[in-house]
Amino acid sequence: MEAEAAVDYLVDERSKAQFDIDAMKIIWAGGKHEFEVSDRMARLVASDPVFRKDNRAILDRKELFKNTLRKAAHAWKRIIELRLSEQEASKLRFFVDEPAYTDLHWGMFIPVIKGQGTEEQRKKWLPMAYRMQIIGCYAQTELGHGSNVQGLETTATFDPELDEFVIHSPTLTSSKWWPGGLGRASTHAVVFARLITDGKDHGINGFIVQLRSLDDHLPLPGIIIGDIGMKFGNGAYNTMDNGFLRFDHVRIPRDQMLMRVKQVTREGKVVQSDVPWQLLYGTMVYVRQTIVADASCALSRAVCIATRYSAVRRQFGSQNGHETQVIDYRTQQSRLFPLLASAYAFRFVGEWLKWLYMDVTQRLQARDFSTLPEAHACTAGLKSLTTSVTADAIEECRKLCGGHGYLCSSGLPELFAVYVPACTYEGDNIVLLLQVARFLMKTVSQLGSGERPVGTTTYLLRLEHLLQCPCDVQGAEDWLKPDVVVQLFEARSARMTVACAKSLSKFSKPEDGFMDLSADLVSVATAHCQLIVVSKFVEKLQQDIPGEGVKQQLEALCSIYALSLLKKHLGDFLSTSCITSKQASLANDVLRSLYSQVRPNAIALVDAFNYTDHFLGSVLGRYDGNVYPKLYEEALKDPLNESVVPDGYHEYLQPVLKQRLRTARL
Numbered sequence: 001m002e003a004e005a006a007v008d009y010l011v012d013e014r015s016k017a018q019f020d021i022d023a024m025k026i027i028w029a030g031g032k033h034e035f036e037v038s039d040r041m042a043r044l045v046a047s048d049p050v051f052r053k054d055n056r057a058i059l060d061r062k063e064l065f066k067n068t069l070r071k072a073a074h075a076w077k078r079i080i081e082l083r084l085s086e087q088e089a090s091k092l093r094f095f096v097d098e099p100a101y102t103d104l105h106w107g108m109f110i111p112v113i114k115g116q117g118t119e120e121q122r123k124k125w126l127p128m129a130y131r132m133q134i135i136g137c138y139a140q141t142e143l144g145h146g147s148n149v150q151g152l153e154t155t156a157t158f159d160p161e162l163d164e165f166v167i168h169s170p171t172l173t174s175s176k177w178w179p180g181g182l183g184r185a186s187t188h189a190v191v192f193a194r195l196i197t198d199g200k201d202h203g204i205n206g207f208i209v210q211l212r213s214l215d216d217h218l219p220l221p222g223i224i225i226g227d228i229g230m231k232f233g234n235g236a237y238n239t240m241d242n243g244f245l246r247f248d249h250v251r252i253p254r255d256q257m258l259m260r261v262k263q264v265t266r267e268g269k270v271v272q273s274d275v276p277w278q279l280l281y282g283t284m285v286y287v288r289q290t291i292v293a294d295a296s297c298a299l300s301r302a303v304c305i306a307t308r309y310s311a312v313r314r315q316f317g318s319q320n321g322h323e324t325q326v327i328d329y330r331t332q333q334s335r336l337f338p339l340l341a342s343a344y345a346f347r348f349v350g351e352w353l354k355w356l357y358m359d360v361t362q363r364l365q366a367r368d369f370s371t372l373p374e375a376h377a378c379t380a381g382l383k384s385l386t387t388s389v390t391a392d393a394i395e396e397c398r399k400l401c402g403g404h405g406y407l408c409s410s411g412l413p414e415l416f417a418v419y420v421p422a423c424t425y426e427g428d429n430i431v432l433l434l435q436v437a438r439f440l441m442k443t444v445s446q447l448g449s450g451e452r453p454v455g456t457t458t459y460l461l462r463l464e465h466l467l468q469c470p471c472d473v474q475g476a477e478d479w480l481k482p483d484v485v486v487q488l489f490e491a492r493s494a495r496m497t498v499a500c501a502k503s504l505s506k507f508s509k510p511e512d513g514f515m516d517l518s519a520d521l522v523s524v525a526t527a528h529c530q531l532i533v534v535s536k537f538v539e540k541l542q543q544d545i546p547g548e549g550v551k552q553q554l555e556a557l558c559s560i561y562a563l564s565l566l567k568k569h570l571g572d573f574l575s576t577s578c579i580t581s582k583q584a585s586l587a588n589d590v591l592r593s594l595y596s597q598v599r600p601n602a603i604a605l606v607d608a609f610n611y612t613d614h615f616l617g618s619v620l621g622r623y624d625g626n627v628y629p630k631l632y633e634e635a636l637k638d639p640l641n642e643s644v645v646p647d648g649y650h651e652y653l654q655p656v657l658k659q660r661l662r663t664a665r666l
């Protein structure tokens with residue numbers, strides 16, 4: 001093909017923007033400094049050939065994994081050479097954009113030692129982990145149990161004679177199964193096992209166990225270890241060595257039990273410290289909070305691809321002598337713009353959740369445990385909400401790109417395959433929503449006893465009002481008032497919560513009620529979490545938002561986010577008598593006019609994510625919109641096109657064709 005001059009097919013679109021895009025970039029990044037770091041790291045990765053990733057879909061598993069090891073080693077080398085800070089290093093790894101053992105080492109192994117280790121344990125293990133002299137993973141899930149952590153079967157039995165624990169896998173189902181980084185890379189693991197002393201079971205605790213030799217990487221005696229096999233999609237999450245692990249009476253010193261929550265003395269006595277036992281689950285709270293921030297990244301990435309391509313792609317009709325850009329179809333807008341709005345909404349709720357997590361961490365250090373239940377409910381609920389929406393949205397973006405979205409070169413199939421397990425790992429999304437529902441039911445049941453709800457449940461203090469207040473919408477413009485919308489979401493959540501609590505109270509055993517009503521409880525939890533996202537978006541807009549037109553764009557997106565949820569869950573709002581059908585119809589009119597308002601800004605709103613073409617990894621989402629020649633180029637790179645006549649022609653095609661000829665002649 002002839003080389004084409006570089007043309008920016010989206011220049012016109014960019015010229016229509018009605019806001020200061022540089023200011024929006026800073027809002028999206030979370031500050032000037034964050035923007036600068038992110039931009040610098042993205043470019044560093046994009047310009048380094050070792051971080052190439054366009055061949056992932058065609059590499060076999062072994063090549064894929066070796067390539068991941070190579071990239072992780074190279075990333076580490078760059079981090080050391082450039083003396084990158086922790087923030088810069090983590091951004092660099094993010095832009096390398098390939099699931100790897102390092103995610104678990106930095107994301108779970110180090111945090112679990114920090115959160116559950118004693119001062120001495122942190123001093124001993126963290127420096128080695130920070131220097132990557134040991135590589136660790138988080139070995140909790142087993143073949144037989146993942147969600148039910150209390151059901152884990154691996155045992156850690158204290159031997160007072162030798163002052164050691166004996167780690168053992170008593171059954172097949174007790175095999176550790178799934179931990180990332182375990183299969184091939186890790187030298188160590190934090191293993192969750194049942195603590196047994198003097199024949200008594202004291203429940204689950206974490207233990208630091210060395211798995212492989214630091215000299216030759218061979219498994220240590222008594223350790224049976226391997227990779228659990230190929231996962232969904234080509235490339236995708238197969239760069240990660242999710243592993244299995246069995247123990248045959250493996251001995252570790254007593255001081256390798258993580259002892260912040262429980263201690264075992266030299267004599268074998270178990271001492272419960274004064275921190276709540278739930279801190280054993282603290283690493284999951286931390287990781288769930290990071291997953292919410294990541295959801296906005298994955299979602300914005302898919303939306304960026306679908307939005308740019310929708311502006312380039314034309315089908316049918318006529319617009320100034322051209323066919324219509326598909327982004328101008330109302331159906332395309334009504335599918336795409338709520339996802340664009342959700343990307344911004346999740347960004348802001350992610351920022352807030354990070355704050356909440358820091359706050360609870362500081363309180364825990366000061367021995368104030370009062371906000372732990374709220375932090376658990378918020379991280380669990382928002383992890384569930386944002387990952388489910390994002391996984392569905394990536395698939396919707398694929399459909400929004402028509403046939404070409406199904407090509408690997410669109411970047412969307414791999415993004416979906418990498419992202420979709422987020423609905424399962426770090427807590428199955430339904431199981432986590434049931435935790436939120438449990439928290440809400442408890443909060444409502446305690447209202448009568450004078451307990452005051454705090455944080456995100458404070459609205460339940462106005463229960464009487466919320467149970468009967470009418471929606472304040474008279475005309476379409478009322479739907480743009482943030483206080484009207486927030487109160488509506490509060491009323492819906494409060495009414496659903498109370499209805500469920502009433503149904504539960506009819507059961508003589510609460511557990512039976514929870515089983516029977518679990519589907520309704522999940523809807524209640526979803527309504528509460530959606531309220532949190534809407535109100536955090538509204539709160540963000542009450543802050544000082546610099547930059548011409550930026551606030552107006554964000555206000556439009558906030559309204560789109562809330563009103564598209566209202567449309568999707570209309571059944572909830574009507575059945576709880578929160579709104580009338582007339583008000584619902586007005587909301588729909590407002591949504592249409594908001595789509596028109598966003599339309600000229602759509603490309604600039606996705607440019608504000610500041611993604612490099614390397615990170616997007618999508619021909620359809622290219623910054624310059626030069627889609628067709630590049631799609632053609634990508635097709636030509638496929639190994640099937642290496643020869644004109646395919647391998648296998650002589651064995652399998654020619655005989656068939658020849659036979660056809662003979663048959664035709666007969």
Ligand SMILES: CCCCCCCCCCCCCCCCCC(=O)SCCNC(=O)CCNC(=O)[C@H](O)C(C)(C)COP(=O)(O)OP(=O)(O)OC[C@H]1O[C@@H](n2cnc3c(N)ncnc32)[C@H](O)[C@@H]1OP(=O)(O)O
Pocket residue numbers: 097098099103104138140141146147148149150180236278279281282284285372373376414415418424425426427428431432435438442
């Ligand atoms: C295109 C390329 C793109 C490339 C992208 C590259 C980047 C990719 C990166 C990917 C990296 C991803 C890494 C993935 C890591 C996954 C790691 C895992 O899954 S690790 C494995 C993760 N595994 C899981 O997540 C397992 C999920 N399961 C669980 O968490 C628990 O078993 C349970 C919570 C469901 C039940 O527990 P159970 O003990 O039966 O509890 P009860 O219900 O009886 O409640 C008892 C009380 O405890 C309270 N409470 C509960 N939790 C917490 C908490 N966290 N805190 C505080 N409190 C908590 C609860 O409220 C209640 O309080 P109250 O009412 O009594 O006052």
Ligand SMILES: Cc1cc2nc3c(=O)[nH]c(=O)nc-3n(C[C@H](O)[C@H](O)[C@H](O)COP(=O)(O)OP(=O)(O)OC[C@H]3O[C@@H](n4cnc5c(N)ncnc54)[C@H](O)[C@@H]3O)c2cc1C
Pocket residue numbers: 104138139140141144145146147148177178179180237242421424425426427428429430431434518
């Ligand atoms: C890619 C990936 C990476 C992972 N990485 C790690 C890791 O590094 N370390 C680690 O320890 N683990 C890891 N895991 C394991 C992961 O945390 C678990 O798979 C997850 O917690 C879900 O548990 P499960 O597999 O037991 O699902 P199950 O609980 O068996 O879920 C099966 C079905 O049962 C339903 N269900 C279960 N309990 C209930 C209930 N009480 N009420 C209603 N419905 C219920 C669920 O909704 C689901 O539909 C990883 C998993 C994946 C997919």
